[in-house]
Amino acid sequence: MFTVDVLVQGYPGRTLYHGGLGWSTIALVRGGPYRLLVDVGSFNVRPYLLQRLQEHGVAPAEVTHVLLTHxxxxxxxxxTLFPEAEIVIGERELTWAVAEPPGGWHVPELYVRELARHPRLRTVRDGETVVPGVTAYDVPGHTPGHLCYVAEGTEHDWVFTGDAAKNRAELVSHDVDMTLDRGASQTSLATMWRLWTRRPGNVVVPGHDVPMRLDGTEPVYVDVRRAAVFAWLGTRLDDRTRFALTTE
Ligand SMILES: [Zn+2]
Structure with a gap:
């Protein structure tokens, strides 16, 4: 039985003038001898991720598994920050990612090539048990080999959808914003709704949003959104303007 802590909240936004924003969810899943991370982010989040791990009493070398949704x-x-972890990714996802030509902006070419020859790489398939109580499911569309992970908790399960369902708007509208295959994405949304509703109280943790449970048929957030930036728009270092990126 697993407990989950969201270390870094995903954010359902996009920049208008600065390319990709990429604020994605990173979750710590703990149970028995296992300390798993579901997704791990990119360079921008490194100091904050390590701080959050430390706050939860976990050293990088104690992470047993990194589960990549895509x-x-x-x-x-x-x-690369977790020296003892088994790195888990969809078999089809890695095959696709390694073959992507350089020059696109979605796939970190050198990182996926290094991962493909990593001694603790583990590729998984639809329905495979990652560790007892954590299962991977195929949810293609956003990328060809995208996985969703389900961790069993005492009261309810946790469904990690990655970017197969990036946010509440996608879950509710049954449609997605960025996909390589819209039909596959819609089938995958149906799969994730089945996983969400198959046990009362299940919590969905999307790739770019705050976790949600269902109140009847309506998704409600189970966490308070935290997102803000500050900027030096004046002439003094101590003159900083804070911009909240929430409506709550
Ligand atoms: Zn993505």
Whole structure:
């Protein structure tokens, strides 16, 4: 039976003038001898991720598994920080990612090639048990080999959807914003809804949003969104303007 702590909240936004934002969810899943991370983010989140891990009493070398939902840069660069972890990714995902030509902006080419020859790489398939109580499911579309992971908890399960369902708007509208295969994405949304509703109280943890449970048929957030930036827009270092990126 597993407990889950969201170390870094995903954010359902995009920049208008600065390319990809890539604020993705990183979750710590603990149970028995296992300390798993679901997705690990990219360079920008490294100091904060390590701080959050420390706050939860976990050293990088104590992480036993890194579960990657897919190979995009904003989810899949920092597997290199966990020297003892088995790195788990979909077999089809890695095959696809390694073959992607350089020049695209989604796949960190060198990181996926290094991962493909990593001694603790483990590729998994649909329905495979990652560790007892954690199962991987195929949810293709956003990328060809995208996985969703389900961890069994005492009261309910946790469903990690990655970017197969990036946010509440995608879950509710049954449609997605960025996909390589829209039909596959819609089938995958149906799969994730089945996983969400198959046990009362199940919590979905999306790739770019705050965790949600269902109140009847309506998704409600189970965490308070925290997102903000500050900027030096004046002429003094101590003159900083804070911008909240929430409506709550
Ligand atoms: Zn993605």
């Amino acid at each position: 190979a995009h840069w904003d989810h899949a660069v920092n597997w």
